[in-house]
Amino acid sequence: MVGLLLPLLSHSAWADIKVSATRVWPAQEYTRLTLESASPIQYSVSIVKNPDRVAIDLEKVVLTPELERLPEKIGAADPYISTVRIGRFKPGVLRLVLDLKTEVAPQVFVLKPVGNYGHRLVLDVYPVIPPDPLMAFLNENTATALQPELDIGNSTNVNVKAKSGRSIESPKKNKPEMIRLITVAIDPGHGGEDPGAISRNGTHEKNITLEIAKRLKAKIDKEPNMRAALTREGDYFISLPMRLVKARQLNADLLVSVHADAFIKPHARGSSVFALSERGATSAAARWLAKKENEADLIGGVNLDIKDPYLKQTLLDLSQTATINDSLKLGREVLAKIGDVNHLHKNEVEQAGFAVLKSPDIPSILVETAFISNPDEERKLKNAAYQEKLAEAILAGIKRYFADNPPLARSKMVLME
DSSP: OOOOBBBBOOOTBBOOOOEEEEEOOOOOOOOEEEEEEESOEEEEOOOOOOTTTEEEEETEOOOOOHHHHHGGGGOOOOOOEEEEEEEEEETTEEEEEEEEHHHHEEEEEEEOBBBBBOOOEEEEEEEEEOOOOHHHHHHHHHHHTOOOOOOGEEEEEEEEEETSOOEEEEEEEOOOOEEEEEEEEEOOOTTTOOOOOOOOOOOBBHHHHHHHHHHHHHHHTTSTTTTEEOOSSSSSSOOHHHHHHHHTTTTOEEEEEEEEEOOOOOTOOOBEEEOOOOOOOOHHHHHHHHHHHHHHHHHHHOOOOOOOOHHHHHHOOOOOHHHHHHHHHHHHHHHHTTTTTTTOSSSEEEEEEOOOOSSSSEEEEEOOOOOOOSSHHHHTTTTTTHHHHHHHHHHHHHHHHHHHHOOOOOOOOOOOO
């Protein structure tokens, strides 16, 4: 049971750890709550029923103004947390109580300093029954997928007797035709605790990638035989392996990961497309970029104590030669179309060991839309019209790829009349 909270204390002799920052990242997948401090925080967690609550006891933590503002950061739209209460539970222990909207399976872990972050205590609030990406995808597209379309070209002529006894021709439709539905997984790079590259003006890569990904999804969804799903739909962190898991749960035909990276030199410019390499990077820059992108999980914060069975299945050490070849074909088509919109950093598809591209059975590419570290390209990336052009170019490349490489038959079909 959660005991009564004692009166709030702003400081005491037994409390000496100060929380310098608090962040809350709500999403349908889970809500993340982060406490950042100069020193590691010792903690304990308990789950309470009737009503559902999570209590976190923080040892030797002083109540700072930053902590006092934490309850204000819980929005009404948060799917799992209703409110947060803070108080002194007993000498030397500050207690956070999360009032919940549903039954949850919390995960709490600590992260060592990395990048611009100090020590972090992370609470991930997962629902006991996780949302199913495939069901959400199907529910979103059911109305469109089952909408019959008139196709006079499929009608046949049938003789019908008129009153005069003469035969006249009357059109009659064939049975509804089932066409293959192509599914594209779009992966907006970074998110949540992981901002990605940050420009000198403070523009975050994670925001640019999400905007372009949403525009690309909207365009793909307008295609009669194509549908798209995002690996993240808001500003929250998704680990690199889980991005692949989501694509596989959707039975995706392709994965397109969208990025807008930075380089140590501000004059670096141009768009690039990358595929996976099993034999090393095609250039030093590609190797540097892959290493930087693969470190995103360290910044975003992964609970290393959780052994997810899906990840084993996703990251099997299988031969990916055929998939990589298809990825290169897709990459060339997309690169050619992007070249009509922006200067190309390299005129060919590069390869490196990007973790997000390691699905053994889904052709996958990583699109560096431009360098956010270049002031001119940053201005372009923030421009809605330019984002639209980039999304249109990526879609055009995808369509060209499928024109030459029709998708294999699968169970997902669209009903056409």
